[in-house]
Amino acid sequence: MSKLTFTLNGKPAEASAGETILDAAKAAGFFIPTFCHREDLKPFASCFVCAVEVEGRRSLVPSCSTEVAEGMVVNTENERVKGARKTCLDLLLSDHVGDCLGPCMTSCPAGIDIPGFVSHIAKGEDQESLKLIVDNMPLAGCLGRVCTRPCEEACRRQLVEEPIAICQLKRFAADQAIANGEEVEPAKLPGIGKKVAVVGAGPSGLAAAHFLLMFGIDCTVFDAHEAPGGMIRYGIPSYRLPRDIIDGEVAVIEKLGAEFKYNTRLGQDITLEQLREEYDAVFLGLGAQKASGMRTPGEDLPGVESGIEFLGKVSRDETLPIGNNVIVVGGGNTAIDAARTALRMGADEVTLVYRRAREQMPAWAEEIDAALDEGVKLQTLAAPVKIEQAGDQLEMTCIRMELGEPDASGRRRPMPVEGSEFTMTVDNIIAAIGQNVDATMAPGLELTSWGSIDANEQTGQTSVEDVFSGGDCVTGADIAVNAVAAGRRAAFAINQFLQGEAVVGDPKGYNHSMGALDEVPADVPAAFEKNNRVPMPHLDAGQRAKTFEEVETGFTEELARAEAARCMECGCRDAHECSLRDFATRYDARADRFGGDRREYRRDDSHAVLVYEEHKCIQCGTCVRVCDELLKSPCLGFAGRGFEARIKPALDRAMVLIGDEDLPSLAEYCPVGALTLKTDPVATLEPEAFLNTKED
Amino acid sequence: MEKFESVEAVLDFAIEREQEAVDFYEGLAEQADNAALEKTLTAFARVEAGHKQKLIVAKTYGAVVESRGTVVDMKVGDYLVPVQAGPNMTLQDALIIAMKREKAAMDMYTDLAAIVDDSDLNALFTKLAREEATHKLTFETSYEENFLSEN
């Protein structure tokens, strides 16, 4: 066959007679996106994402249906083409309604596959459930107990009644493995002959080690303490997180190949320089363990200590003596933990002193309630002024506070009321008013002006290229799941660094969302019957207040299955095959570049095997042409005009009425998730590269 | 009070005070034994240099522009133990020093306003006191957010 010669992106190229620009460019190694073009269908030219420039033509031409001509000069990559391509995607996204991944998944900092593991639990596949979790996040049992659950805040189920108990189901999956004596081994790639020093066996360090090991990178974990866990061991009391759970999950990481060196303090027993010399890279997960002092007179008196010191001591020895009367200063989770711990250590009366009102307390509402149930007293709008020795006891003078007018940031700042001082006489004072980073043990790194380590948000890379960091020492005191997420991102980045690739962290694909809870179309929750969240069983307040027994006792199997069955399975069945999502990721397209009207949510699942989600349709017309040209059955067609044009079953009937036997193939042809098979599961996480390799 | 016989003289005095503050923080920053402290102190010096600049402008145009809105006195620093400046102090220490310095300046201008008879000077000292109060609030807010986060 005779060959045509033409110019493609400035270079000579060849094509057969009748070959389209799209095919010829593909053969020459240039990627051109298309939605509407299919080899077994006639050219249609509707989506125009494939538009390219042909010199001499006034406008761009659809490459899917323009044949190469002798001497043609084609550009598929210049700014004009790329600009149009991106706008095309931005426009399609602006009229696309749906979620790629469910809101729970996108709001989980650690990125675990929530609908996936919840659905396994609903089906009774507990081990598969845990496997899915640990492939993306270590410490399932720990975080299943202490996570602040950003996923549940985003859960759509609360539009029906209450969010799914995602976190407690995660704990259930972890607990089932212990109860059944099963071990879940995370996937692991073959070794690459590199080793990394991880400093800090807290959540970020453990997560970093977990993923580094999965990548086939050897790890040694150093920690100044005598046991692993960092803040989740020394800052969280055992009645919330039993120590054997931490130890069990650290054992999994150890089994993956980590070597742990405890009682080894950076800057004292080892230096950063030494580690950099000995290892290929270093991860610093130092935490924010330095308590902020109150800086009030008398702070140094015996009987006064910080919350973190107190919790740390108790963690080592739960029989430590404490006075009858205890004040805890602060309103965060550490303060609540310290107060509840003080009760368990034998204190009769524990009072929390907090500068602002209860609504402003940063502690978790459930935890505050639990503390009050156990008998902790609350003294809000009071701040310590000084502490004095009063015989064997301590006298703390406080001043009453009032909230000022909201300032520029909208916050109402507490202000002292002059002359309102009062005193309280107690045996112990525990100050839990905040923690800071002390990074002085890691000299040579750029720090922020607040003393935290300056590290790239996506990669954790510091100013020293082989040193990475994450967790509280970068962000300041923060929630555990963010530390785990930082460790995970850094592990991806370290792997890239060690493999000589561009250090980008864990790149996330484009994610479309229906928006915040109040933007979700009413028809979405309306499809579900009300069925309240299963409450977490727990010990009575009286029963628990004096022991370190775990307060929350965990779901039984029946409860867990019932709770898991409530999941609405948000997310798209097509998320990993969707061309729109793929191209949006490639070309950095955005749904919010253009505001404006969007199509309505209209889901038709009346058909036996297909679901038609009109709100996701991009009008490429592929399904219509499959019906016309391949199935010879005009069961789908275009209707309406302009922006309101839609693809609909013929005569605007329900899908169930068009029931052609061959229709299931439409789901394969649909480039997005508008036509999907009911049997396909909803979107789970992107399959990780290393997992795929392992399965091969 | 002979020193403060004119608006210009008062402004010169105030400008000098701000320069002292710049020198103070810069000096400390030079000695700081860690990068974070040095960064913080240098930032403080820049803030003070800004204050000085504002006063120079005021002197040139003969008017002190008043900050808008009410300036609250959170009194965060009032109850804290004074700290000694040093090369190895913490960031918390640095902020306490800054809050206390601004408070001292605010108190000084408030006192001066109370004892001058001249109404122009009285107005000027009041304005300066208020200006220092806004500086103090900046540091107090920062302290509150960084060191009283859970209180």
Next chain:
Amino acid sequence: MSEALKVSVGMSTCNMAAGSEALFQTLEKEVPDAELSIMGCLGQCHAEPQIRVTASDGQDYLYHSVNPAKLKKIISDHLQGGTPVDAWLFDGSKGSGAELMQKQQRIVLRNCGEVNPENIEEYLSRGGYAALEKVLKESDPAAVCETVLASGLRGRGGAGFPTGLKWKFALAEDKPKKYVVCNADEGDPGAFMDRSTLESDPHAVLEGMAIQAFATGANEGYIYCRAEYPLAIARLEIAIAQAEAKGLLGKNILGTDFCLDLHIKAGAGAFVCGEETALMASIEGERGMPRLRPPFPAQSGLFGKPTTINNVETLASVPWVIGNGAEAYSAIGTEKSKGTKVFALAGKIKRGGLVEVPMGITLREVVEEVGGGTGSHRKVKAVQMGGPSGGCIPESLLDTRIDYDEVSSTGAIMGSGGMIVLDDTTCMVDVARYFLDFTQKESCGKCTFCRIGTRRMLEVLTRICEGNGVPEDIQTLEELAVQIKDTSLCGLGQTAPNPVLTTLRYFREEYEEHINDKKCRAGKCKALCGFEIADNCTGCTVCARKCPVDAITGVVKGMHLIDQDKCIQCGVCRDVCKFDAVKVI
């Protein structure tokens, strides 16, 4: 009783809307002796209904703006009394009638209003079907194509492709079955050239089609006409039947081997069906959705056969071109634009209606001389040409000649002939919004950019008109406009941004005022304007009486005042004020 007279009543849609049917009935009853006939539209819509009285000596008396009272007097004085009512005569030789006709040259409209469109004899009496006979008996298809090519006739649907060339392409296809199509899917808002021609002189189009079919080798044709034009369709049906009865259409036309079967297809009124590939899809019974070209219709058109599609005006010109020769036609006009062009003059114009002018005269001549200017004290601000696909030409460019290339260079297009005159009470952002609203609703929804992009542009324009525009909006509009033009399959999408682009080009400051100063100088965008009465108010009280919300107070001969709390910014006061005393604030 005077001699027998012939009375022709204007019975086109426009005349009928102005009340001509009642006049016809009155005449039927009151003057049974007269030869009562109908006629089409003379294009003088501002002066309708019209009645022509033809004396036995052939002298015509054309009455304009006739109403039942006037008719009574015309009957008594003229029809019964023999004395024409001079005051109501429309005289094409003097006064405003002269101005109206002076610059016009009627080729397409040569018979419109002159003949009874339902009577083929009248068409024949004016030389009708002579051109067809000429080509059938004296010429061959290739020669006809050459003549049309040499005449310089270009497609009057808007794109201006040389008609003779189009015919040659179709003729070159060696296929036994070919089609001809007449595109009568006139969709531009404000355009009514095709309707008027079909209603007033259907045979001119049929003759043109017969010549087109002969020249391209087709033997079957379709007239794709909007269903909203029932009168045009009815007259086409009558005309086809009469022509077939006379052997001018159908089998063995005029005794030759040439046959032509014509069908009328009523379109459902989708704007995009005016696009030739969508039009063909619609005739085939498919959804009216454009297809990719190539292949062009000349190679593979209707039902996959070579097809020649021409617009009504083009086809109506063809018999004249053949009859008078290519040279006569090409003698009219400019170097690249030959012949005449019909325009539907509308908007702020004194003498609105249908006019036909030679190519090459200026827009100013059309607007000011033929149309008589705005008809008020207000100045022309711009002329919108080409409908939703066209653009706004500012007053400063009115010396642009009627010429495909010259008009295109302004950013507007010649288009099918819509010409809307705008004065300073017209907001240019609002005009752009109006046309874009039209096209975005009429998009077939196939191409992404046209379907969603035009909607996004409309949303931006709406936001600007409602006072919520932001500075970035202009850039967004420009970016989208360029990309929509770049990436649409058919003319609808490729031209949809034109109204926005031309107004941005010539009236950018109005956009900026809307966005930055929150002001609409034309007093059109309610959220951005108010009205007040200036001290040249004479106290005539008209505005106070017309105000729909009683917001204007004032005594006779005293200055009036607008209560701003009550005012709804409708602008009626300004429209009715004869003294220009109502100002936009």
